[in-house]
Amino acid sequence: MLTLIRREIRDQLLYIALPCFFSVVMICIAAVSSWWGVPAPISLALTANLMTGLFLGLCCLGTVQMHADRAGRISVLLSTLAVTRGQIFLARVLVGVLTLLIAVIPLVITALVLPGQIIPRVSSYHHVLAAVSVTISLAGFACYSIGLLVGWRTSRAWMLIGSILLLALVASLVWIKGFGVDAMAVLLLLIAAALFRAGSQFVSTSL
Amino acid sequence: MTDNPIVIEELVKYYDGRCILDGVSLRVPRGCIYGLLGRNGSGKTTVIRILLGLEPPTRGRTLVLGEDSTRLSANAHGRVGYVAEGHHLIQSYTVSRLIGLCKGLSLHWNDEFFGQLMETFRLPMDRKVKDLSTGMRAQLNLALAMAIDPELVILDDPTLGLDTVARRQFLELAIDVIQRQGRTILFSSHILADVERIADRIGILVAGQLVVDCSLDELKSRVKKLRVIFPERTPEDLYLTGIINQQAMGREMVLTVANWNPQKQAILQTFGLESCTEMPMTLEDIFIECTRPASAAAPQESEV
Numbered sequence: 001m002l003t004l005i006r007r008e009i010r011d012q013l014l015y016i017a018l019p020c021f022f023s024v025v026m027i028c029i030a031a032v033s034s035w036w037g038v039p040a041p042i043s044l045a046l047t048a049n050l051m052t053g054l055f056l057g058l059c060c061l062g063t064v065q066m067h068a069d070r071a072g073r074i075s076v077l078l079s080t081l082a083v084t085r086g087q088i089f090l091a092r093v094l095v096g097v098l099t100l101l102i103a104v105i106p107l108v109i110t111a112l113v114l115p116g117q118i119i120p121r122v123s124s125y126h127h128v129l130a131a132v133s134v135t136i137s138l139a140g141f142a143c144y145s146i147g148l149l150v151g152w153r154t155s156r157a158w159m160l161i162g163s164i165l166l167l168a169l170v171a172s173l174v175w176i177k178g179f180g181v182d183a184m185a186v187l188l189l190l191i192a193a194a195l196f197r198a199g200s201q202f203v204s205t206s207l
Numbered sequence: 208m209t210d211n212p213i214v215i216e217e218l219v220k221y222y223d224g225r226c227i228l229d230g231v232s233l234r235v236p237r238g239c240i241y242g243l244l245g246r247n248g249s250g251k252t253t254v255i256r257i258l259l260g261l262e263p264p265t266r267g268r269t270l271v272l273g274e275d276s277t278r279l280s281a282n283a284h285g286r287v288g289y290v291a292e293g294h295h296l297i298q299s300y301t302v303s304r305l306i307g308l309c310k311g312l313s314l315h316w317n318d319e320f321f322g323q324l325m326e327t328f329r330l331p332m333d334r335k336v337k338d339l340s341t342g343m344r345a346q347l348n349l350a351l352a353m354a355i356d357p358e359l360v361i362l363d364d365p366t367l368g369l370d371t372v373a374r375r376q377f378l379e380l381a382i383d384v385i386q387r388q389g390r391t392i393l394f395s396s397h398i399l400a401d402v403e404r405i406a407d408r409i410g411i412l413v414a415g416q417l418v419v420d421c422s423l424d425e426l427k428s429r430v431k432k433l434r435v436i437f438p439e440r441t442p443e444d445l446y447l448t449g450i451i452n453q454q455a456m457g458r459e460m461v462l463t464v465a466n467w468n469p470q471k472q473a474i475l476q477t478f479g480l481e482s483c484t485e486m487p488m489t490l491e492d493i494f495i496e497c498t499r500p501a502s503a504a505a506p507q508e509s510e511v
Binding site for chain 1 (some may be wrong): 256259261262263277280281282284287289291295297298299302308309311312313314385407444
């Protein structure tokens with residue numbers, strides 16, 4: 001499993017770095033804003049836009065992992081070695097989770113250290129921070145799962161249309177439900193459905 | 208350990224409503240070198256892909272090392288060496304990186320044997336797979352498949368696209384590898400001379416059906432090509448079961464007959480033959496005769 005994870009990381013290094021890059025930029029903006037006293041609405045607006053970039057980066061990672069596999073017939077070779085297709089898929093998802101954690105955890109730490117720079121300073125700040133962090137993590141993972149789902153398609157047009165529609169669905173969910181338990185529950189369902197569909201497609205189709 | 212590393216039962220495969228495999232059944236016993244033959248599009252690669260779990264069957268069942276192909280465990284995968292038609296290697300990797308990956312994902316890795324193979328092949332380790340010649344890719348694929356010390360080796364037209372020298376070199380090495388004890392081989396090829404050199408059992412697929420499944424010696428003994436000279440002209444009422452092909456010219460007739468036996472010989476003698484001589488047949492001759500469109504008389508093991 002470790003070999004499979006290492007292979008995924010090495011092959012998709014650029015796409016793993018993309019969400020992490022957005023995360024680093026957000027942290028830099030928060031630090032600079034705090035240091036120079038930039039008004040909170042400006043830094044929050046920038047953060048919100050960069051967060052969209054982070055989600056898109058995660059979606060790209062999932063899409064590229066599956067698309068590169070199908071186009072390069074990588075799993076044809078891998079699945080004739082001592083691994084199953086289920087293990088190949090699991091390694092892929094673990095890399096997605098790892099990327100998400102690498103991107104989100106520093107943001108949460110920054111929000112803790114510099115309150116008001118990434119999340120608006122409100123009463124019961126820590127409670128809100130926890131809710132926002134979990135919802136954002138789940139939304140990011142949902143975007144990644146959507147990427148996995150659409151990336152297995154052979155048609156690039158369907159890949160693009162599918163990702164736009166499903167990402168719009170995730171954004172609307174968070175927009176309507178806000179950062180809370182309701183949004184988390186719906187996102188969890190969405191993640192489960194997308195992962196199940198992507199996994200079963202990958203395991204059962206012709207390679 | 209199962210007695211039959213490969214078992215195929217009533218395998219049926221449809222693609223877009225087109226029947227590719229039509230009820231194929233066969234068993235490959237342990238230690239056997241099985242040559243699977245057939246013309247382009249006869250279903251050889253589909254059989255192999257279904258066996259390896261790369262393709263789901265429409266109906267029927269295939270077992271590899273005792274496990275269902277659709278649910279092969281990592282352990283079973285790790286005991287099968289596969290050399291694919293076209294050599295599906297990761298093109299963007301360098302040779303050394305690909306070797307590292309395969310080594311990391313194998314159950315056993317015979318460093319000594321792999322080293323010997325690499326020394327023989329002299330592959331450039333720092334070159335990308337996509338920059339290797341077809342011959343080099345075939346050699347790399349063979350080396351990777353053999354380094355895991357597989358119980359079962361599946362070779363799907365491994366010499367396709369190789370020049371004569373590379374093909375000979377590849378085969379000589381493959382024979383050396385194959386001769387290691389207890390190894391079962393399923394070998395599909397277009398080049399019948401290659402199969403004849405190494406196979407001890409033959410299967411011939413024609414339009415998705417397995418029309419021949421017997422040992423090479425048995426096949427050669429059962430299909431006879433005879434040059435028959437009649438006293439006057441060739442009779443029009445020559446009825447013999449199992450005639451695959453017949454060509455008449457004056458008093459002479461060339462007959463290809465399946466399931467040849469003394470009864471058939473006696474029937475032929477009733478025509479008062481002037482002479483009846485057996486013509487030598489190579490596997491290629493038999494293959495061509497068996498894969499003619501009207502090959503209903505092709506020999507099945509059950510017909511003996």
